[in-house]
Amino acid sequence: MNRILLIILLLLPLAAGVCLSLMKRAGRRAQNAVFVAALGVEAALCLWYLFLPDARVFLFSMTDALTVSLATDAVSRIFLSIGAFGFLFAGVYATRYMAHGERQHSFYAFMLFSLGALVGMDLSENLITMYLFFEAATLLSMPLVLHDRTQESIRAAMKYLFYSIAGAFLALLAIFTLSRFTTTFDFKAGGTLNAAVEESRTLIEITVFLGVIGFGAKAGMYPLHGWLPTAHPVAPAPASAVLSAVITKAGVLAILRLLYFTVGPAFLRGTWVQIAWISLALLTVFVGSMMAYREDVFKKRLAYSSVSQISYILVGLFCMTQQSVAGGLLHVVFHACIKICLFLVAGSFIVNLEKTRVSELRGIGKAMPVTLWSFTIASLGLIGIPPASGFVSKWYLALGALDTGLSVLNWLAPVVLLVSALLTAGYLLPVTVRGFFPGKDFTPLDRTNEGTAVMWLPIAVLAAVSLLLGLFAGPLTDWTMSLSASLV
Numbered sequence: 077m078n079r080i081l082l083i084i085l086l087l088l089p090l091a092a093g094v095c096l097s098l099m100k101r102a103g104r105r106a107q108n109a110v111f112v113a114a115l116g117v118e119a120a121l122c123l124w125y126l127f128l129p130d131a132r133v134f135l136f137s138m139t140d141a142l143t144v145s146l147a148t149d150a151v152s153r154i155f156l157s158i159g160a161f162g163f164l165f166a167g168v169y170a171t172r173y174m175a176h177g178e179r180q181h182s183f184y185a186f187m188l189f190s191l192g193a194l195v196g197m198d199l200s201e202n203l204i205t206m207y208l209f210f211e212a213a214t215l216l217s218m219p220l221v222l223h224d225r226t227q228e229s230i231r232a233a234m235k236y237l238f239y240s241i242a243g244a245f246l247a248l249l250a251i252f253t254l255s256r257f258t259t260t261f262d263f264k265a266g267g268t269l270n271a272a273v274e275e276s277r278t279l280i281e282i283t284v285f286l287g288v289i290g291f292g293a294k295a296g297m298y299p300l301h302g303w304l305p306t307a308h309p310v311a312p313a314p315a316s317a318v319l320s321a322v323i324t325k326a327g328v329l330a331i332l333r334l335l336y337f338t339v340g341p342a343f344l345r346g347t348w349v350q351i352a353w354i355s356l357a358l359l360t361v362f363v364g365s366m367m368a369y370r371e372d373v374f375k376k377r378l379a380y381s382s383v384s385q386i387s388y389i390l391v392g393l394f395c396m397t398q399q400s401v402a403g404g405l406l407h408v409v410f411h412a413c414i415k416i417c418l419f420l421v422a423g424s425f426i427v428n429l430e431k432t433r434v435s436e437l438r439g440i441g442k443a444m445p446v447t448l449w450s451f452t453i454a455s456l457g458l459i460g461i462p463p464a465s466g467f468v469s470k471w472y473l474a475l476g477a478l479d480t481g482l483s484v485l486n487w488l489a490p491v492v493l494l495v496s497a498l499l500t501a502g503y504l505l506p507v508t509v510r511g512f513f514p515g516k517d518f519t520p521l522d523r524t525n526e527g528t529a530v531m532w533l534p535i536a537v538l539a540a541v542s543l544l545l546g547l548f549a550g551p552l553t554d555w556t557m558s559l560s561a562s563l564v
Contacts, residue, residue, distance in 0.1 A: 078131030093188035108171040111184040115167040122160040147201035158412040162322040170314035172530040189216040202261040214240040220315035229310040239303040243293025250287025267340020295327030296383040298360040308379035313423025320382040321415040353394040360387035365499035400476020401560035406469035417454040417538035439514035450539035455504040457542040465546035
């Protein structure tokens, strides 16, 4: 039964995407029904699978050494859950956001195709399977950026494609090299390197370093981060939400699998590679926060924020301590929930008020009180103000960084995270303050304009979940601490 469920989880969004791609002449209601039903069933199956034993499914073999197969473990359950539920919330919202747009059926189809590729990547049993779905995720999500088909969206989509493919080639170089020094391509906690690795340590370190840079392109890590602030402003808001909160996590998952399930942290801990990775991730955290602070276009500000916040996760993975890895995994969940909420808020400002810049959002609190309160709650989580969820993950990230034993970096990492949190407050909270307190000379908007419940309800629920995850973080924290202990 578990094996059948794995296949259904993979094929359901792909089959529904094919169905929607053929529904060009069907009514919008029919398209919405198929789209939301597919996402709802996929999320329900993922929730069910959380409580079932692990399973494995062999799909096919390209050669004797290159097999494509699926399997589940604790890591796959984390990423599978945020993907399914993230797409569900963004998808429900999209039924209203896309109501007056063109090619709605095409947008829905590629949303489902992207989800299917991510599910395949989440469930991959080995490096080869993961790489195939990693490439598929790029090709199938690019049309989401391209959807409006303006010159700006075409340039953004091409930039996304080129950055992702360049990163994938670097990752493939690492996979080629590791094929000579691993006992198997299958994922195994602690790594699968063979006894001959010490003779070629320098070669492995260089290629793994490049491989992480390559996979990091999808996660928005410097120096291949430039596609994020270009793609988000031109993509529809539901697409921006899943690109930022879910699809970027494909890069995080790939790095996690490469470091902890193929190479192994013991081989890399204390090397120049680890120091370089932490330094690049911290640079990305700071630069992303600073660029967000200076940016006036609201969605572009959130895109730079994603560049920064996802590198929080990478800092945790690169520190390679139990608490840092646990903090990184916690931030995977918290960031997904928060950032989907924030991008949907940005979409509501665009649809209901035709506002795209932060400087235009003065006094919106009276027109959209539920939306702005939800934005505020989610923002507190991203900043890391207790008891919001982001505080918990950043607490463990800072503690884990202090335990690395790396001189300078062990204290520099918490300092950079703190400075970034201050900058995050600087680029998010002014929206709330100016929205609710515009000043006496401001002429308020004529009426409340929250939009339909299909738009504001997903936003409110996500904001509430982000707060509840912080208030009742104990079970999830204990689980991630247990998981990280088995990895480091």
